[in-house]
Amino acid sequence: MAHGTYATDMERMGWFLDARFGMFIHWGLYAIPARGEWVRSQERLSVEDYRPYFEAFNPTRYQPREWAKAAKAAGQKYAVMTAKHHDGFCLFDSALTDYKATNTPAGRDLIREYVEAFRAEGLKVGLYYSLLDWHHPDYPAYGDPHHPMRDNPAFRDRKHDFSRYVAYLHGQVRELLTNYGRIDIMWFDFSYGEMAGEAWRATDLVRMVRELQPHIIIDNRLGGNIRSAHPEPYAGDFASPEQIIPPEGVTNELGQPIPWEACITLNHHWGYCAADNDYKTPKQVVRALVECVSKGGNLLLNVGPNAKGEIPQPSLEILSEVGRWMRANGESIYGCGRADLPKPEWGRYTQKGNRLYAHVFDRPIGPVNFRGLAGKVKRARLLADGSELRLERPWNATEYADDAFVTLPGAGLPDEIDTVIELELVE
Ligand code: H79
Missing domain, CATH: 2.60.40.1180 (Golgi alpha-mannosidase II)
Structure with a gap:
């Protein structure tokens, strides 16, 4: 038996469990201020404050084929990239908004280029889509402790129609899963408090996702309980622990292992942060990957390309050293899973x-x-x-x-x- 046994649909999950190692890519307007993807929230920037980055976004050195080659050489088998993060900016050419890469100096659909480049290098392709949206006029600021305008009463109490936002979210997911060929992973982020499950019309959303791309796998952030013995239809296919490797792996309430993927940054930020040079070592990364596989999980390792479209040099160096180890030892990762033995002391x-x-x-x-x-x-x-x-x-x-x-x-x-x-x- 390869990669261990799980309480899940193995037909759809097989490639993911074999792959074990992927690249997460956080890229957007926030690469310009270069203080991480949460800059609007942390610095309470209004849409107006943030507009200069939209007007300046011009990644002249964006060559996703190079990113794909770096991922492949590191031994990564798939990637997930931010089609839209919490700031609402779309890297893809959506018909439902003007707030998109095609209207910046970049002038292109950057998601299309990503999808084509990674596919051409033989990697599976995933899309990250933020359920939160700090740009959309119908996305509420109240109740969201992180909204950039949470302290602005005029904005917070303005008239809005949340159902219009949910229709927009469904429409954009339909675009992403219609216009770019086969997509292997749909990675939603995230639900909180009341903003969970049917607030997103999640059952309908997942029905549409699976209709458009029957083989696709979905993370567990629509607000269902993937660990339940009777998970909701939108509970997802894999658990997504963030910045942590679960001590004992992940099991459901019946004690059966379920697929999971730890997403982890190389420094302390997802989006490019110029001042953050506190990188993990290649040794820490390899051992994190081994730790995940030893507990039946995957590792989705993040890079945050800069405003020019380059993966930072320290990240490239780590990936390359991890790749050296993977070329010699990949057999102990791909298709592997937990052993039914106590953890050895060495x-x-x-x-x-x-x-x-x-x-x-x-x-x-x-x-x-x-x-x-x-x-x-x-x-x-x-x-x-x-x-x-x-x-x-x-x-x-x-x-x-x-x-x-x-x-x-x-x-x-x-x-x-x-x-x-x-x-x-x-x-
Ligand atoms: O996309 C990445 C994060 O931006 C996103 N998920 C990953 C994959 C994420 N959104 N919210 N969260 C993670 C959890 C919120 C964490 C917070 Fe904070 C702690 C918000 C405020 C304090 C992290 C640290 C963000 C700002 C400071």
Whole structure:
């Protein structure tokens, strides 16, 4: 059995569970102020305050094919990009608004170019769509603790018709799933308080999404309970923990594993933030990915391209180093899932059928032990170069009769990021 068993529709989810690693792309007008995608909310900017960025948006170095190549070289198998974030600005050519990339100096449908570029590189393509909309006149400011105009009584109490906004949201999702060919993931963000479920007319929305793209998979942010034994029709196909890797993976109320995808930033922002240079290391990223897979989850790793349309250099360098590790060790990630074994003290396990992958994060003093696997391992090799590792009980481990042992060559670890030992299990 590949990638473990889940309580879900495997026919639609199979590719996603095999892929395990994707690229999240947060890009929009907020790349210009370069203080993150929440700048309007955090600095209480009105639509007028924000207009200069609409008038200036001109990403002359936008080459999504380069982004797709960087993702592919990192070992990522899919991507999700912000078609519209909370600021309401659309990177796509929507017939339902003028607030879109085609009306900026960019003058093009940037989502079309993204979709075509990533598809051409053989990656699956997802679209992020914000349920919140701080630009639309019918989106209410009251009740939303994050709305940029929350402190402005005149704006807050203005006349508006929320049902018109919901029709707009449905219309834009229809456009996204009609005009760009096959879309693999629909990633809604997010529901809060009363703004959840049927407030979005979520049952209808999901019915339309599945009609337009029957194979599509949907995240769990429309406000349903994906962990319920009887989830709502809009509960979604996978859970989406944000900036956290769930301690025990994700299970439903019956205790069955369900698909999930942790979305995680490289620094501390999703949208480009010029001042934030506190990046994770390649080692942290690889280990986060291994951690996810060891618990039956995916990792959606974010990049925030700048106003010119470039992925920041530090992000590219991390992706490239992660790619080096993935080329040598990808077999321990793709199609893999949790192993039904206790967490080893030196690292993590992932598994695919009779291949058990031991991810050694910390070289133990003495041999690496595999608890409870005495007599159950046929062969062991270093995954990176295929070299044989001898399975033998060392003289100083004679009393651990239930365990299997491998002694690593040399003193340190062949790969400091994560040294993977492939164990072929007895069937
Ligand atoms: O698109 C990314 C975020 O902008 C979005 N989801 C990811 C994928 C997101 N929207 N809301 N939230 C996440 C949760 C809200 C977090 C907040 Fe804050 C904490 C809002 C105010 C305090 C984060 C930190 C945003 C501003 C400061």
